Amino acid sequence: MKRLLKLAPFALLLPTLASASVVWKGDFETGNLSQWDREQSVSSSRLQVVSASVREGRYALKTIVRQGDDPINASGNRNELLYLSREATGSEYFYKWSTLFPSSFPRSSKWQIFTQWHHDGNGGSPPLEFYVVNDELLLRAGGSNGKIVYRAPLRREHWNDFVLHVKWSPDPRVGFLELYHNGKLALPLTKVATQYSGQRNYLKLGLYRDESIAPEGVVLHDGFTMATKLEDVMPPVVAAPAPVTNPAPSHPAPVTRPGEGSASEQPSPIAQVPSSSDEATPGSGGIVPDDPMLGTGMVPAASCGASSTGGTPLLVVVALALVAMLGRRKQAPAYARARRSRSPRR
Template identity: 30%
Template sequence: MNPALLATCILFLTIASAHAQTGLLKVADFETGDLSQLGLQKVQEDSLTIVTSPVRAGKFAARTLLRASDPETNGGQRAEFSDGKKITKIEMEKEYWYGLSIFIPEDFVAPTKSNAVLFQWHTQQGGPSPVLAIRANGQDWLITGNPSPTEKKRTLARMPFEKGRWTDWVVHVRWSAEKKGFWTIWKDGVEVVNERDIITQYPEALGPYAKFGQYHSVGEVPQNIAYFDEYRVAGADGSYEAVAPPHGPKQGAAKAGAPSAPAK
């Protein structure tokens, strides 16, 4: 066999083996050097691009650019990556782990009248809001939940918004239309949300699909840029370590007063 081809095969098998051992279902770390790993929602050629700086790990990351002049697509102004059911099938009544790193530049202006959705989980058939979302609002990170058609959207956590550095998010969730679900969320290794025995998804055939990027109005400024890297999804046999970025913060102790993470 050609030595170059042999080396490529060995690398592929090594990566596949590592994914299997950690329960990984999807990795979008942009190390392919292009936008091929996920679905795209954009209106301009430069809405979504690959960059070599800043990066959370490896050689590449993704840049999202949203302008005030951008027309709407799919019901709003957005420059997003989509992990739909044709890419990663998410089932109801099962546990999943998600990891994503977000870099917000110093000149990013988060909306004050609404908020910028940066990481969200959306129903398959549509709903009034993402069932779970990590947002930027004014000077704060804002985490919201709206998984039930009979309940209003509510705030799960609010914390100071940091710019000029990577923020690492890990989410452990069981998607359920009954009060059998849970979600636990860590920011930079620190638990910031932990709820169990709750509804986490609309009563649909499949669980929600993940999206990340920028989804918000940019009317207050000419444009906003945000960077994303190290997106990972694992099943019930995954772990915090499986989806967290390489060399990122370790899973810390639970926040004071919060229940421990749900047992697998």
């Protein structure tokens, strides 16, 4: 019993350790922007924490950009949040978030960036960026002359659920990207440079677009999570239970009349997403002196989120094993006494 009590504290830690891979959350569940390090916006009304349209939890971010919004006196118009993650070369992370483009989101042949990992150098396009051109989503690595590694049709009024797996490195033989889009593997692991040499990256979320776009742009973001394990940003899909098969009856089966019984439904095949040949290049997103990093050297999505109970099954197994061990220790003395009582006395 004493041994069981000594092991109990370690068993209680198991559920906590199961979700220890979550590094940071910017999911707005605080009801404000306090999870993020800095804002780049012309007004607080351009970056709103809202509860009317969310993907998970209670709150999401509504980003609004109007022509002329230029809070840092650089190219383009923007309103963005910054998280100074400063991913080191050789580090590896999973990033999960959801983005919705309303029906009013402008259709333009110019670039509109909604998520980017910017470098801490002075000027130039970021080494990793998600953006929209016309009616297409694109992911590009390597800046303005880099490689578009993923593209998909833009669906308005639909939550796009992203899980991005990144190995950060300026070496294309070491760095890589892997993308899950709406719960499916959209980009298999692809070797590519994800950093510029000698520089670290930081996250920017919101909307940043070419200054020639006139209509108001609105984008919603929700659920941003940074972790070191896939299971803490995209829990496995639970398979549907197998149909129960009734045992064969011992008496003759009744005759089925016409019209009785039911037919099983078969799932329809998943449509393949067509690709487009249209593309445009986002302009350079120069960093101005007030940028915080300048010169530092530095699925099924509604259920997505960090697991807090992943260790529970293991806890049950440990507890049962300890109880069984204790039971065997109690049985041994009783068995010995029984043998002595049956043995003839000498």
